[in-house]
Amino acid sequence: MSTLTPDPVTTTPATHLPTYDEDAAPAVPRSALGKPTPDQRFARIGSWVGGLGLAWLVTQRLLPLDGLPWFLIAWFVLGTAVTAVTAAMTGGLVEVKDQVAESVITGAALVVVTAVLSAVVFVALRGWRPLTNLNFFTDDMSGVGPKDGFETGGILHAILGSGIELGIALAITLPLGIGTAVFMTEVGGRFARIVRTVVEAMTALPSIVAGLFIYTVFIVALGQPRSGLAASLAIAVMMLPIIARAADVVLRVVPGGLREASLALGASRWRTVWHVVLPTARPGLATAVILGVARGVGETSPVLLTSGAAGFLVADPTDGAMNSLPLFIYSTVRSGEPNAITRAFGAATVLLVLVLVLFVTARLLARQRTGPSRFRSSRIRKGRQ
Amino acid sequence: MRPRKLSRRATGADAVFAHGARAVGASVLVITGGVGVFLAWQAYPTLQRYGWSFFTESAWEPDQDVIGIAAVLVGTISVALVAMFFAFPTSVLMALYISEYAPARIKSTLVSLIDLMAAVPSIVYGLWGFFLIMPHAAELALWLHKHLGWIPIFDVRGTDPDAATWDTTRYVASAFCAGIAVAMMVMPMACAVMRQVFSQTPPGEKEAALALGATRWGMITAVVLPFGRGGIIGGTMLGLGRALGETIAVVLIISPAFEIKPNILEVGTSTVSALIAGRFGEASPAQLSALLAAGFVLFMITLVINTLAAVIVNRSRSGEGVD
Numbered sequence: 001m002s003t004l005t006p007d008p009v010t011t012t013p014a015t016h017l018p019t020y021d022e023d024a025a026p027a028v029p030r031s032a033l034g035k036p037t038p039d040q041r042f043a044r045i046g047s048w049v050g051g052l053g054l055a056w057l058v059t060q061r062l063l064p065l066d067g068l069p070w071f072l073i074a075w076f077v078l079g080t081a082v083t084a085v086t087a088a089m090t091g092g093l094v095e096v097k098d099q100v101a102e103s104v105i106t107g108a109a110l111v112v113v114t115a116v117l118s119a120v121v122f123v124a125l126r127g128w129r130p131l132t133n134l135n136f137f138t139d140d141m142s143g144v145g146p147k148d149g150f151e152t153g154g155i156l157h158a159i160l161g162s163g164i165e166l167g168i169a170l171a172i173t174l175p176l177g178i179g180t181a182v183f184m185t186e187v188g189g190r191f192a193r194i195v196r197t198v199v200e201a202m203t204a205l206p207s208i209v210a211g212l213f214i215y216t217v218f219i220v221a222l223g224q225p226r227s228g229l230a231a232s233l234a235i236a237v238m239m240l241p242i243i244a245r246a247a248d249v250v251l252r253v254v255p256g257g258l259r260e261a262s263l264a265l266g267a268s269r270w271r272t273v274w275h276v277v278l279p280t281a282r283p284g285l286a287t288a289v290i291l292g293v294a295r296g297v298g299e300t301s302p303v304l305l306t307s308g309a310a311g312f313l314v315a316d317p318t319d320g321a322m323n324s325l326p327l328f329i330y331s332t333v334r335s336g337e338p339n340a341i342t343r344a345f346g347a348a349t350v351l352l353v354l355v356l357v358l359f360v361t362a363r364l365l366a367r368q369r370t371g372p373s374r375f376r377s378s379r380i381r382k383g384r385q
Numbered sequence: 386m387r388p389r390k391l392s393r394r395a396t397g398a399d400a401v402f403a404h405g406a407r408a409v410g411a412s413v414l415v416i417t418g419g420v421g422v423f424l425a426w427q428a429y430p431t432l433q434r435y436g437w438s439f440f441t442e443s444a445w446e447p448d449q450d451v452i453g454i455a456a457v458l459v460g461t462i463s464v465a466l467v468a469m470f471f472a473f474p475t476s477v478l479m480a481l482y483i484s485e486y487a488p489a490r491i492k493s494t495l496v497s498l499i500d501l502m503a504a505v506p507s508i509v510y511g512l513w514g515f516f517l518i519m520p521h522a523a524e525l526a527l528w529l530h531k532h533l534g535w536i537p538i539f540d541v542r543g544t545d546p547d548a549a550t551w552d553t554t555r556y557v558a559s560a561f562c563a564g565i566a567v568a569m570m571v572m573p574m575a576c577a578v579m580r581q582v583f584s585q586t587p588p589g590e591k592e593a594a595l596a597l598g599a600t601r602w603g604m605i606t607a608v609v610l611p612f613g614r615g616g617i618i619g620g621t622m623l624g625l626g627r628a629l630g631e632t633i634a635v636v637l638i639i640s641p642a643f644e645i646k647p648n649i650l651e652v653g654t655s656t657v658s659a660l661i662a663g664r665f666g667e668a669s670p671a672q673l674s675a676l677l678a679a680g681f682v683l684f685m686i687t688l689v690i691n692t693l694a695a696v697i698v699n700r701s702r703s704g705e706g707v708d
Contacts (some may be wrong), residue, residue, distance in 0.1 A: 069521070098600035105486055108478035109495075112576075115569060116502050119513040126516070176416075177408035187406045195410045202417040204691040206630025208658040209680040213420050215665060216427065216673055241417055269395065270402035291504065296505020301632035301658065305665055326508045330633060333512065341516075346508050359504050363497065 017166070043086045046068035051079025070213055077108050093301040123352060127345030136346060137176035155347050157313040161228060164317050165307070168232035169239060174289065177243035184244075185251040185275050196248065202241040210238040211302030219306065228317030231307035231324065239296045245290035254280050269365055283365045290362035294355050300326035325351045391451055400640065421684070430670075436644035439678065443645050445660065447672045454679050456643045460560060461683070463649050463652075464635060467564025472572040472628075473621055479572075480579035484586075485605060492563025499556040503573035511634035514566025519638065523556040526650040530556075541651045547627040553585040560654040566634040573623035576699065577631065578623060583609055619698030626694065628688040632658035657683040 026169040036044065055075035058261030059065045061225050063073065080103045130136045130150040137154055144153030171358050181197065184192045214234040262272040278285070309331045325347055333344040387524060395403045432439060435452060442453020483495050529547040533539045544555040586609050594604040610617075635656050642653030659681050668676055 002577055034692075057592055090657050094600055094603060098602040101605070102486065105478045105482045108475055109482035109487070112475055112496065112572070116498060116642075118517065119505065119569065123509055124553035162542060166445045176409060179406060180413040183410035187403050187410075191407065192410060195414045198414055198418045200693065200695065201688055202421065204630075204684065204687040205420065205633070206658055206680070206687060208630070208632040208661050209424065209684050210420070212665060212677060212680050213423060217423070217675060220670065220673060237416070237420060240413065246412060247602055268397070268399050270398045273402065289430070294504040298504075298508065300506070300508045301662060304633070304662060315673055326506060326633070329508050330637070333515075333637070345512065348512055351506055352509060354683035355504050355506060356501070357502050361702050 012363065014039060018324065025063035044083070045091075047082040047086050048079045050082045054078040056081070065347075069359070072154065076103075080104065080107075107143075120352065123345055123348050126342065127347070127349040130343050130346035138385055140311065142312045144311070146335045146337040149339065150343070151342070152345075155325070155328060155343075155350065157310065158323045158325045158347060159226045159350070160313065160315065161307070161322045162324040162326075164234060164296055164315070165228050165232045165322070166293060167294060168229065168317060169235040170289075170293065172232070172236040173240045173243050173292070177240055177289075177292075178245045178247050178285065181247035181251050182273060182278075184248050185254075186269070186277065199248075201245050203245050205238065205241065206301075207299050208301040208305070210234055213237060214302070216303045226306060226308035226321055226323035227319065228307055228324075231254050231303045231322065232305045232317065234263050234302035235296045236301060237300055239292050242295060243292040244288060245287055249287055250284035251277065253284075286365040287362045290358050290365070293363075294358045297358070298326055298351060298355060300330050303327045304330065325354070387516050400499065413621050420688055424677055424681040424684060427674050428681040430506055431675045431678035440682075443545065443643055445594055445643050445664070447669070447675065452672075452675050454644050454660075454682060457655045457657045457660045457679065458647045458682070460639075460654040461629055461658075463560045463647070463654065464631075464639075465625055466562050466624075467561055468567035468571055468628040469621065471565060471616055472624055473566035473567075474626070475619060476572045476576035476579060477619065479576050480583055481605060482581050482608070483576075484583035485609065489613055497582070499576050500575045502569075503577060507631060507634050508637075510566050511568045512639035513569070513635050514562065514634055518565055519557050519562045522562045523553055524669060526556040526559065526561055527551055530650055538647050538649050554649060555652050558638060558652050560639070560649040563635045563638040563654070563656075564649070567628050567631050570631060570634065571628045574627055575620040575624035578620030579613060579616050580665055582613040582620070582698070586612045615697050615700060619694040622690050622694035622697070626690040629690070630658060630683060632656075633663055635659050636662050 021326055024122060052075055055071055055078050057076050059071050066070075082098055083099045083103050084096050089097045126225060133150050135151065135154050137159070138156055139152070140153030140157035141153045141155075184196050184199075204380075205276065211234045214237060218230045218233060224230060258276050258280060259272055262276040263269070266276070281327060302326050304327060307324060309323050309327050310321040313322070314320065314322045329344045329347045329351065332347070334341045335341075393551050394400075431452070435442070440455050442451060443456035444451045444453060444457075446452070479499070483492060483499070487495055490657070507571070526541070527546060529539045530541045534541070534546060541555055544552045590608045590612070591604055594608050595601075599607060636659045637660060639655065640653050641659065643654045643655055644653070646654065661676050661680055664672070665676060
């Protein structure tokens with residue numbers, strides 16, 4: 001440090017740049033703000049370790065509380081208690097409350113995550129065995145009994161049925177749902193408010209009632225057989241308000257400035273909607289539709305009432321009973337045979353994977369919303385010509 | 386010279402667009418509104434024929450001309466209440482964890498996880514509830530009966546909790562077991578709404594609370610919870626609406642019983658949707674009308690609850706541009 005001190009006699013006053021000191025001790029890194037200090041971290045981890053020991057003592061030595069659940073409950077309660085005590089040693093009631101709240105909230109989050117993972121892992125674990133046979137994906141269940149092994153029979157008919165039913169339902173709900181949303185947000189007026197009220201009210205329709213409606217109208221009153229078409233109509237009745245409402249929410253958050261800019265440039269309302277509003281909302285709309293599809297593909301109750309469960313491949317939706325994945329799972333698991341139940345779990349795993357794929361697609365589409373895409377600008381250029 | 390007349394009337398392609406959109410809106414109104422009107426119209430003869438006894442009679446025996454939804458309504462509400470008992474605290478705490486406690490790295494993962502959980506088909510939760518949870522739920526039910534059996538809702542008739550070997554069959558397939566599976570379905574819905582509202586808490590107010598020396602929990606109770614109260618109530622009611630209408634998980638788990646029973650741990654209950662799913666197949670037109678009436682009542686209940694939820698969420702301070 002002595003090199004930095006100027007000599008007052010021999011030098012004129014000037015600015016001295018500090019030189020790098022090779023021998024100095026390395027600078028102490030500043031502890032990050034907001035992060036717990038080592039003391040706090042020790043108290044927190046130590047409390048939970050102490051709670052673990054106490055829990056072992058209480059459940060294994062003192063009280064007759066056998067089993068993992070009791071141990072975990074005891075660990076949580078005692079760990080929270082020890083946390084409270086250590087907080088009380090350094091602070092007052094406020095700190096105790098803070099620490100206890102933090103442990104309870106973190107504990108609840110852990111419970112939720114465990115529950116979700118347990119559901120997914122449990123279904124996959126019970127259902128992986130049929131999935132290893134290729135015929136599970138390429139075969140149907142015609143001539144296969146509930147007791148037969150996994151080397152015969154498959155769920156191709158259920159997958160195809162789900163696909164066809166959803167395809168028809170989407171062909172109905174997509175134009176109607178997004179068209180209604182465009183009407184509600186872009187045209188407006190008193191009539192649009194009525195439509196919005198009714199659509200919002202109908203999102204409350206329980207899915208089984210949608211199925212019962214189609215069953216009463218289409219099958220009982222019109223005398224049609226149970227078929228894939230009836231199932232698609234039931235799914236469509238259920239999905240239409242959901243998609244219309246979700247699309248409405250997405251269109252409503254399109255900035256009004258974009259619309260006004262387009263109109264001010266002389267574009268007609270129709271061109272504004274087609275070239276400005278819809279492209280801007282495209283990722284959001286895709287997300288809304290895909291989440292609606294994920295809801296529709298897993299809904300069992302409307303299909304249960306309307307389609308009938310066929311054990312064989314049906315490709316024509318108007319031609320009698322048609323199976324679908326949720327219905328296949330439901331009817332197979334109800335048979336009570338161990339092999340059939342495992343098969344149902346296999347189908348449930350397929351359904352879960354399907355929903356997961358749809359969900360991830362929706363997420364990826366929702367993410368890419370920044371920057372003007374090449375697609376959009378080329379469309380605008382084309383519109384100008 | 387008079388100024389040129391301005392007309393807001395759409396012309397050309399715009400007129401086609403406006404009228405086309407109006408036509409689409411009208412057709413959707415007819416379809417969706419038609420379902421509601423049709424249900425009411427079909428339910429009317431049943432309601433007229435049975436009158437108030439439709440709501441007070443608990444048996445469902447169309448052969449003896451005795452039809453009432455008292456038992457299934459009580460069952461529906463008890464399943465939904467059990468579901469909310471589990472779903473409400475977990476969804477509030479999970480939403481708080483995501484918005485206030487979660488490290489930034491795992492926050493978006495948790496949000497996706499909750500959304501994914503909402504997209505998981507109900508049949509999967511039904512399988513989960515039936516095969517994985519029900520045996521454990523029965524043990525929990527036995528424990529509750531043993532220690533809290535003096536509370537009427539925890540009583541299980543026809544079995545002795547202190548017997549050497551306990552009668553498992555009395556504790557399974559109950560409203561309690563079904564409620565747990567339904568809770569898994571409604572939790573993510575409620576949690577998503579709450580998380581959204583919590584995340585809209587103005588950061589300035591949160592920082593002000595922290596700068597004044599509040600602990601994190603102090604900040605939550607002083608700023609986040611009052612701000613998100615509408616979201617908490619609204620999300621809970623949305624979840625409740627879903628819980629009332631849930632079918633397939635309930636059908637898988639419960640064993641049907643037409644009896645007004647407050648004993649939620651005891652085997653056997655029924656809900657409106659389970660009644661429809663179980664009875665539509667062999668129903669004659671008159672019975673179908675009765676089922677439609679039951680469905681209409683269910684729809685009305687969920688409609689009222691959802692509307693209240695929407696009003697409460699919209700009324701809350703959340704979402705307003707607070708700077």
